[in-house]
Amino acid sequence: MIGKLSSKEGVVNVLVSWLPLEDNWYARILDENLTILSLYETGDILLANHIKLENFVIKNILKLSAIYCYCGNSLSTKAYGLAHDQIRKCLFDMNYDKSDIVFNTNSAQLCSECDANFDRVNLPEDFKKNLKKDLKKLKKDFFYRVYDFVQTKPKISIVIATIFALFINILSNYLYEIIMGRANLPIFLVSPFVVIWNYFT
Numbered sequence: 001m002i003g004k005l006s007s008k009e010g011v012v013n014v015l016v017s018w019l020p021l022e023d024n025w026y027a028r029i030l031d032e033n034l035t036i037l038s039l040y041e042t043g044d045i046l047l048a049n050h051i052k053l054e055n056f057v058i059k060n061i062l063k064l065s066a067i068y069c070y071c072g073n074s075l076s077t078k079a080y081g082l083a084h085d086q087i088r089k090c091l092f093d094m095n096y097d098k099s100d101i102v103f104n105t106n107s108a109q110l111c112s113e114c115d116a117n118f119d120r121v122n123l124p125e126d127f128k129k130n131l132k133k134d135l136k137k138l139k140k141d142f143f144y145r146v147y148d149f150v151q152t153k154p155k156i157s158i159v160i161a162t163i164f165a166l167f168i169n170i171l172s173n174y175l176y177e178i179i180m181g182r183a184n185l186p187i188f189l190v191s192p193f194v195v196i197w198n199y200f201t
């Protein structure tokens with residue numbers, strides 16, 4: 001699979017492969033406009049954690065675009081210096097252990113150190129702002145976000161589920177009273193249907 005990262009100055013080719021890379025890295029800059037991304041092992045890690053493979057590819061394309069701008073409109077191995085060993089859920093976490101990719105594939109951010117690094121170079125206007133906005137869009141599916149929330153915050157989940165069950169119970173009792181003619185529908189529930197009915201008749 002081949003993708004292209006375009007800019008005014010040129011095009012960067014991104015090769016995506018399932019094959020292992022040298023030294024078991026998952027991404028390599030091959031020359032100033034060619035890079036390769038491997039899903040060998042990383043693909044299995046992502047799928048086991050319900051993370052979409054396309055999010056991983058998009059995140060790395062965003063990372064490459066940041067590197068491209070940082071290095072003066074080319075890809076350079078000097079960009080490896082941007083990476084840090086600490087896990088900060090940052091776009092430039094080293095992820096020396098491949099399993100760490102689960103921490104910065106979805107909703108990655110720029111840590112304060114990386115943010116400061118990018119302040120030292122000339123970037124296109126709003127580049128950082130747009131980069132952060134695009135990173136935030138990389139999320140798990142709603143179902144798996146709820147699944148993760150329940151797993152990490154079981155007590156809060158029980159409270160929310162209890163409140164929700166009570167609300168459904170009250171609502172269903174109220175609807176039953178309306179059906180039996182012992183209560184009226186509140187006007188704020190009726191009015192949207194009246195407007196729609198008037199619009200189509």
Ligand SMILES: [Zn+2]
Nearest residue numbers: 090092111114
């Ligand atoms: Zn960072």
